[in-house]
Amino acid sequence: MSTEIKAPVFPESVAEGTVATWHKQPGEACSRDDLIVDIETDKVVLEVVAPADGVIEEILKGEGDTVESGEVIGKFKAGAVGDSGSSDSKASSAASEKDEAKTEQSQDSGDAILSPAARKLADENNVDPATVKGTGKDGRVTKEDVQNHVDTSKASGGSAKAAAPSAVPEVNVAAGERPEKRVPMTRLRASIAKRLVNAQQTAAMLTTFNEVDMGPIMELRKAYQDSFVKRHDIKLGFMSFFAKAATEALKRFPAVNASIDGNDMVYHGYQDIGVAVSTERGLVVPVVRDVDALGLADIEKKIVEYGTKAKDGKLAIEDMTGGTFTITNGGIFGSLLSTPILNPPQTAILGMHKIQERPMAVNGKVKIRPMMYLALSYDHRMVDGKEAVQFLVAIKDMLEDPARILLDV
Template sequence: MSNVDILVPDLLESISDATVVNWNKTPGEPVQRDEVLVELETDKVVLEVLSPEAGILEEVLEDAGSTVTSRQVLGRLRRRDSTGQAQTEQLYTQKTAMVQGHQKILEAASHDTSCLTISQLIADHDLNAEVIKNSGINDDLTHEDVEKEVVREQSAPAPIGNRREKRVPMTRLRHRVSQRLVEAKNSTAMLTTFNEVNMQPVMALRQQYGEAFEKRHGIRLGYMSFYIKAVLEALKRFPEVNASIDGEDVVYRHYFDISIAVSTPRGLVTPVLKDIDMLGMAGIEKKIKQFALKGRNGTLTVEELTGGSFTVTNGGTFGSLISTPIINPPQSAILGMHVIKDRPMAVGGKVVILPMMYLALSYDHRLIDGKESISFLVTVKDVLEDPIRLLLDV
């Protein structure tokens, strides 16, 4: 039998290294082909390294917490052969049973204080031997003395003001997000402009056509597809918002890749809806749902998180009424959507209750002037308040 190297996958040029999060197998344990052996975390995504073939995990070269680079050897796998496979698995099963049996013996001993020495009891319960009252012959310390002290410690009230802290290392993803946020604040002339939009027309369309839409396309008609389509129309009219600064140059993009902010257990990520001008409402909704599921499961790929010329974030899903979103470098702007709330509005000289939502556009003033930023936001507002504009291209 020969060994097979377990390698770090090829990382993109924008990712220099990765951190080993944990191994799902231990040396000597049998593995199947394409079984997840180890998880790696980069500043963008968590990568799962699969077993290249069936065999036995021979050795682990990079433990959890190690920093690794592209194509680096993480460990080695011993190939199985047809004659030794059953024997190897039998030996592993016997070894596992022995370890489990040993653990049970140790566990039983930990509950049976008679199996422990007095010094072990004191150490296990973190007691101060000097304060324990001795009752043995010649003033010796006995098991009973230690056990009484354990009971006394456990029954004693906790000291007032006893506050605990827990220190854990920041994940690579969280660390990178924090770096990018500080970078955006320090390297851009960021301003935010606000407006508000009457969401009644969009809500009426969803109510009228939502059921038919779901039957035809197999996906619910949400708000995000309306937001994305409104942003697309505004980006077409104001190309500066879709551009970015590269050194002393301005890069104008003739495509429309929109990053959408997705909250995951490991932090905020921004998968990219590519070529939104080629997607219909159903295609957008399906992509967003796919990204949300992948974000929760930690299966977003590096390619899905790379690129993007503009970002849309919807804090309204968490109840945010208004905010100032931070630009996602090297992009030049980000649009924040918020919770829809019924508010009294003046319409035609009368007070009317309408479902209103605040819009917030943060932009880099080095590239985008106030006129363009305000006009961009007004375009988004106009399209959402009169969605028929999308059909008539006006």
């Protein structure tokens, strides 16, 4: 029995999407809930899965085609792949050939059974599937298994370094030739570009800087890290301290926590803080809501959850909508100083940077201290320079003396 494969129903703020990847081809067998196609919107990637056991009968919208919400993009034939009928026989034959090809490919890579998404990620990162331990059904290697393997390799500096030279394809180019590659923007990248340009064109953006001695926070983490992990089963990072310090500062300076809607200024009585996360597809900003009501452990868990979702392309529209203030950390990539761009319609964004030891004058003596530059970009239409500077100084004071966060002083 043939059924229609439809694009998901998009959220109200999303008008259309693009067919990103067909993971199954016509005649290829698939099981119920197998991923068959990815639909990319300007915010998230939506997955379409098989409604039952069967085969893909026909693809109506190819990769790169634009689709609307609920539009038919293909046809699916449910039922066992060996049913009577010429079309089923062809489907069975094609599926069989695919299976044989997959089997040969699996044997060539150490008998590892990979999902299509996992194989794609393994190829992109030059990972030998045989070296990845599968946690899926029947030992299948999932996309998460490959990602964890890549992250572990990068952290240890082992196989990731060894694979780096071969990750860049060798291109034989005749002398004098200058090769180019033209790749269309993804919907997410195009949306990011549009928002950033819009922010610069419509906001009176200005940036103020300061620096913070990270010594007290680092000492606090060192003293309580083991106890924190034992009690909360998660590591204590820097971002939770910054989120808490920003929350207290936002209470004192409501204009920094506001947004502009036409000719109106909207003051928010809550603190929903967006945390910028870099992914292969581009920058996304999931929102940690009601930060004032959360403890440090709750904030860390939420950030880790969003980071995992972002890497796997699982963030929902709801995870990224709203937000009254944003924090971005360029320091994890080695940035010493930058001027972050506003995330409209918010009026301010805080930029964290690399912690670097520098000689500082402390009580009349020169001491080496772990310092971080802070940057606050703000919309001067809404926030005066005095408020912006005082806001950043408040964050600096709370981070250099964490007891101020608890005592609200």
